[in-house]
Amino acid sequence: MARSGLNTSGNGAGPEPEKKKLTKENFQQGLRIFRFTLPYRGKLFLSIVLLTLSSATTMAFPWIIGKLADTASGHPVRLPNGTLVTINQIAIGFAVLILVQGLISFARIWFLTQVSEFTVRDIRQALYRKFVTLPIPYFESNRVGNITSRITSDVSVIQDTFSITLAELFRQVMTLLVGVVVIMVVSVKLSLFMLLTFPPIVLVAMVFGRKIRTLARTTQDELAKTNVIVEETLQGISSVKAFTNEDFETGRYTSSLTRTVQAALKSNLYRGGFVSFVIIGLFGGIVLVLWRAATLVQSGQMTIGDLTQFALYTIFIGASVAGLGELYGKVQSTLGASERILEILDETSEPTHIMPPVGLVPTRLQGHIEYRNVAFRYPTRPDLPVLRNISFHIAAGEKIALVGPSGAGKSTIASLLMQFYELSGGEILIDGQPQQRYDLTALRRHIGIVPQETLLFGGTIRENIAYGNVLATDEQIVAAAQQANAWQFISAFPEGLDTVVGDRGVKLSGGQRQRVAIARAILKNPAILILDEATSALDSESEKLVQGAMDELMQHRTSIIIAHRLSTIRKVDKILVIDGGRIVEQGTHDELAHNDNGLYANLLKLQFELS
Ligand SMILES: Nc1ncnc2c1ncn2[C@@H]1O[C@H](COP(=O)(O)OP(=O)(O)OP(=O)(O)O)[C@@H](O)[C@H]1O
Numbered sequence: 001m002a003r004s005g006l007n008t009s010g011n012g013a014g015p016e017p018e019k020k021k022l023t024k025e026n027f028q029q030g031l032r033i034f035r036f037t038l039p040y041r042g043k044l045f046l047s048i049v050l051l052t053l054s055s056a057t058t059m060a061f062p063w064i065i066g067k068l069a070d071t072a073s074g075h076p077v078r079l080p081n082g083t084l085v086t087i088n089q090i091a092i093g094f095a096v097l098i099l100v101q102g103l104i105s106f107a108r109i110w111f112l113t114q115v116s117e118f119t120v121r122d123i124r125q126a127l128y129r130k131f132v133t134l135p136i137p138y139f140e141s142n143r144v145g146n147i148t149s150r151i152t153s154d155v156s157v158i159q160d161t162f163s164i165t166l167a168e169l170f171r172q173v174m175t176l177l178v179g180v181v182v183i184m185v186v187s188v189k190l191s192l193f194m195l196l197t198f199p200p201i202v203l204v205a206m207v208f209g210r211k212i213r214t215l216a217r218t219t220q221d222e223l224a225k226t227n228v229i230v231e232e233t234l235q236g237i238s239s240v241k242a243f244t245n246e247d248f249e250t251g252r253y254t255s256s257l258t259r260t261v262q263a264a265l266k267s268n269l270y271r272g273g274f275v276s277f278v279i280i281g282l283f284g285g286i287v288l289v290l291w292r293a294a295t296l297v298q299s300g301q302m303t304i305g306d307l308t309q310f311a312l313y314t315i316f317i318g319a320s321v322a323g324l325g326e327l328y329g330k331v332q333s334t335l336g337a338s339e340r341i342l343e344i345l346d347e348t349s350e351p352t353h354i355m356p357p358v359g360l361v362p363t364r365l366q367g368h369i370e371y372r373n374v375a376f377r378y379p380t381r382p383d384l385p386v387l388r389n390i391s392f393h394i395a396a397g398e399k400i401a402l403v404g405p406s407g408a409g410k411s412t413i414a415s416l417l418m419q420f421y422e423l424s425g426g427e428i429l430i431d432g433q434p435q436q437r438y439d440l441t442a443l444r445r446h447i448g449i450v451p452q453e454t455l456l457f458g459g460t461i462r463e464n465i466a467y468g469n470v471l472a473t474d475e476q477i478v479a480a481a482q483q484a485n486a487w488q489f490i491s492a493f494p495e496g497l498d499t500v501v502g503d504r505g506v507k508l509s510g511g512q513r514q515r516v517a518i519a520r521a522i523l524k525n526p527a528i529l530i531l532d533e534a535t536s537a538l539d540s541e542s543e544k545l546v547q548g549a550m551d552e553l554m555q556h557r558t559s560i561i562i563a564h565r566l567s568t569i570r571k572v573d574k575i576l577v578i579d580g581g582r583i584v585e586q587g588t589h590d591e592l593a594h595n596d597n598g599l600y601a602n603l604l605k606l607q608f609e610l611s
Contacts, residue, residue: 526557
């Protein structure tokens, strides 16, 4: 979408859609987006036929007006068989043509809208499906804002293309071609004169226009910078005051404003120049052509009807040249947008939800886990080894706890079980099979996570619990809530399970959110559980309820607890002490607590002192 943004009003200040140079390759790449129109090709074809017809009828208007002028000025019009045509007959024919044109335009818009709406829906759907199936590292190397703008602004550009730009492009090109041919037929002399006068003027105007757009963008950028200052300082207003920097910030804002005004003035200097150029150049050109035309009419080389026709077609051609200039920019934006969309669609998805499933599909996992010499680096920081030589095993139904200082690698160890990332070395076996041998969706179905911070979706408590199993009945949901010690607080709400949570609903406390997460996990009924303990302390009542729910959840399941409070893990079968990405100690609580020089005993002492 072209935005003027010449002044500092702030309207339309925002990033311009990125444009692509028009090269053959870019063009071919961009055209790939058309594959989304394939299911609607019948309607698209019909729209193009209708578009051709409506353009053809429009192009006939000047011709008929010319005939009308000829008949009026004493140059009778005859049909091919020699019959004279009256003014009334021409007018009736004209009226019929206008009616037909109106109806065709209606049908064209109706069908083209369907093509564009359905196509855009399909593109959005394909993009969304791609987003949710892309591997986690993708989201870590791309900003969420960037990703969402693909599905919002880029798709909008494509929508404009399908609903307006394409039709306009088609119409303008047709107008230009037919128009030039017709004026040549009317009068070669005048046409050549006109074509030598106008195109150079239009070319200069286009170059001028581009310069103005660049300057307008500079103004927008400068304005955006001033807004950043306002946002920053208002957000951190207490810091501004605490550092007594009110004058400094005002000065900073003022100099940014000055730069904006300078940019706006410069761009308007060019705009003023442009306007006066258009008046002098364009209108001057028109006067020149009219002068030439008048001499041709006077010498009897043209009729008044021809002149009228010529003038009208010239206006059409002029409008289409100007329109094409603008469309050129739009085609560039479309190519940019479509390339960015296709780039995402070309990314490789995780192998989830593939039918038929690839690999093993266990109906029930035992829950035996073994890490063998696992090494790992995050794809975003390939130079930093996060895990080194991690080896341990957990028998089915056992509970182990991972403890260690912050940043030691505990959460990373657990997330590798879910195959959120590829290992850099070693392997993880589940029930004796390397994890890659399982169908990814089938495997993840058997692993449950209660995260540190539970994300509740905007919706009812019922929907939030049923996220663990979307097919669960109300009875199962209530039972899960009861087991998770969540039923007391849920039933205390007047709307019970229908209570809306999230941004527009009830705000649940940390402990309540965790119990909802536990109920979710109970519904999922996984063989393997990952419990990431919340770091922020709960009050002791809440803590007891959450702990009770966790104990209930862990029964008969292989559980990995990422522990932050050592008091909660005394009963686990094994504790792995992680430091700097390695296992530095392992054993039961009693064994480790008595190893006075060990890290665990030290952490224990530290926590004891703190509490
Ligand atoms: N997504 C990520 N991308 C890059 N590096 C990461 C990512 N997540 C964690 N790290 C880094 O990996 C290391 C281990 O982090 P991890 O979250 O596994 O530690 P942790 O022991 O669970 O810490 P905490 O107790 O604070 O949760 C840290 O140095 C961290 O900065």
